[in-house]
Amino acid sequence: MTTAERCLRKFGWVLATLMLAGCAVGPDYQRPVVDVGAQYRAVAGWTPARPADDALPADWWRLFNDPALDQLMQDVLVSNQTIAQVEAQYRQAQALLRASGALFFPVLGVDAGVTRSRSGQADATRQYNLGGSVTWEADLWGRIRRTVEADRAQVQASSAELAATRLSVQSTLAQTYFRIRAYDAERRLLDQTIAAYERSLQMTRNRFDAGVASQLDVSSAQVQLENALTQRLALDRQRAQLEHALAVLVGKAPSAFQLDEARVWVDVPEVPAGLPSQLLQRRPDVAAAERRVAAANAEIGVAQSAWFPDLTLSAQGGFRSGQWAQWLTAPFSFWSVGPALAMTLFDGGARSARVDQARAQYDADVAAYRQTVLTALQEVEDYLVAISGLGREQLSQGRALAAARESLRLTRNQYEAGLIDYLSVVQVETSALSAEREAISLGADRLIASVQLMAALGGGWQVDTPQDTAIEVITPEAAVR
Template sequence: MFAMSFAFSCPLLRRSLAVALTGALAACSTLPDYHRPAVDVPSQFAGATPGWAQAAPADAAPRGPWWTIFGDPVLDQLEARVDVSNQTVRKAVAQVQQARSMVDYQRAGFFPTITAGAAQNRSRISQNVQGRSLAGKTVPDYSAGVSASWEPDLFGRVRDSVAGAQANADASAADLEAVRLSMSADLAVDYFALRSLDTQKKLLDDSVQAYAHALNLLQQQLKNGAIDASAVAQATTQLEATRTQDTDIDVTRAQMQHAIATLIGEPASTFALPPNGSAVAPPAIPVGVPSQLLERRPDIAAAERRVAAANAQIGVAHAAFFPDLMLSASAGLESTFFAPWLSAPSLFWSIGSQLVGTLFDGGQRSATLHGATAQYDGTVADYRQSVLVAFQQVEDNLSALNSLADEAASQQRATSAADLSLRLTTNRYNAGAVSYLDVVTAQTIALTNERTADQIAARRLESSVLLLKALGGTWHDVGANPTAADVAAAAVAAKPGAEAGIDPVAGKRAMRPAGQSEMRSVTQSAGT
């Protein structure tokens, strides 16, 4: 109360505050005008076919659970755990919090610094010092006071620092979204790879069972003298080779399951996923025009915000060429004796201002400005490189999806031909026209083509996930616009040549679920 009434009663203090306020209001900024760096954007994606749905994305818009377009509830449950338990995501969250605290730190420069303290000491001046009235005496001192200092932001140094810190915080937030997108995409890729292994595992398990049954029948025929030992040896070789492939699937699946456990933040020893060999069709992916890619990719947004932060550092470097104004004031009580310490005569105060500018520093400020400018140029290059990489990733996966659709159709024709060859060879073996080696060869070709078809389907799913990642994830509700989704599905997944029982979307034949009818026919034939 005393300090406040004193402050308003002092004309000098009022004039100083008025001058400071006027200077603060009239403060100018040395921050260069900022514009997002220009990047040449193509008018359309080279790998896109007509009919793609045009989205309306923005980096600030919520992306939502993009993985739900695959329609897999197990994947949905796993993805929900990434944002909660993944340690890489947690680290990114901590980095965002750290960047935001730096914004508060820089913003504190707008306000004065006020300190308060109390002290008590005793001092003695040498008795041999001449010209001092207290020579040879011990003097106690009691003091308590408040001091304040404030540097008005005349040339925008603090504002530029705040702008740079805010841009860095925005970049960290975009980095967090990029990490989330990357982790969720990695999880989806690993999950669909595991599903593909389950499909191949089921195929190999059925094959091992069929081959083992055939071997038992051939061994019985060998005992009866109906065949020679070469057929049994060939069947044994085929069975053990297939069993080896079946065991190798177990090793790869275990490693993939451990990778998924790490992504969801769970120890590998306590995590397990039950096998699921059902087929998953590639989804319809809503895609926008190329220029919108600059808005939906979080890593591009982060790179652009770092350009803005570097631009703010140029403003800070410019502000160093101008003088600094420092306003200070202090007031308190001081007395040699404690008794009259709280009385009015013990009051002391001071108020003043100081204008300081650097006249010569050997080129230090110029070097700092040149360094800030070079850093800005570097961030612009990083931003443009991020855009180029983003377009490369989109085009790579568009090309992969288009090529894999053709490859899947071709492979299904090859698989159908291998199945027909197996049936014909089996019939010829039953008629005694060929040896059992021909049957084994036909069975091996049929099994290889079945596995290749499943591997292509897995690659299509992986490319779909990577395309979504390259596009920055999707927040568009596919179900809300079935017409656009149907068009997109036809453009991405469907290809000509849907004959011979081929599903153009799933790329799988509807002839038989497990692809084992030919193997069963061989087993039955071997027993006749």
């Protein structure tokens, strides 16, 4: 066995020993504890009806049974630019994880060259060389492992952020869609109302010509008609703006998108709220915040590893000769192998500052995680209250609407019988129209509140693994391939 072979064998044993003996400095991660309560306050004391499956489906919007909404949801996942931006950021995080995982492996290099030199009056000489090198940093203190741990957590956070962005865009689309459909219903109502007001104006003019109505009655009917026309124009403007917003959500120019008016109205589905603790698995923004805490925890170890020496093992060898013919012969070969130990002795407190910075970032991310959980709980409670309250309001509004319709029927009969003037009719018709529009608006509000509740519950999203271990979206083996 040659000297070079013996040195390379010793080099391999040193590598294996160091890999087995290495330890990772810094704290091991523990998920921060948050008190989420045993149940939602809004459902305390009563049990809402639940589907057989207690969890929301991933395609939660299909609970509304609206084909047009289903198609828009497919389009938004393909063409929405906000989702495309966050998806690119997710791929960027994956690439960063692969780069940090590559630090586990030695770096191989090769070089070849020829140089021509001259000194004083001597003849010029040429030097041919061909060599290779191997350099490997022993991860004695876990700096590389903590770096990979932090980058893996960032990838998982980025994956959850992508899911949160998709859910947010889908929720916004559904809310915009249902508001447009409410405007469609209001426009049909106003079209019918305008037609009735036009008939009333013509009838009042005929009665004025016959001498049984006053000019005040004609003016009142005219004002009523113009007000209804103005409201109709306002609805057109508001619907057009929402249609433009919908176009941008699906990645199209407003001029290239149109949502035809349709007679679509759906029932409000039952939404299984589950338990507060389930939000830790259901909410992607909560999962993203928790993964950022894990990344910050690993960064503490990276900062602390700077206090320990770095050990680099390297080897190189090759051929060097002044004549081309002798270039690759054994007498002109060279090699070297050996470790290098490097440590910073004084840096003016820079390492301490970086450790303090990492700990402060960890504390900030813990607070952000807890705040995200509390905000998620608040949103669920708010929308549970909204759905329950809007349901009761809708029942009350239904009774008010029935009374307004009956009052309008009686008032019109009295006017046609000549018992009252048209100003009294105008007042009752205005009240009835307001009741009709309020009923439509409450129905839309309940649909929108149900969409908001589904989004607040995470829209059927689930973490891939239990939260007490980690959210795994990429394995360590895949990270270092």
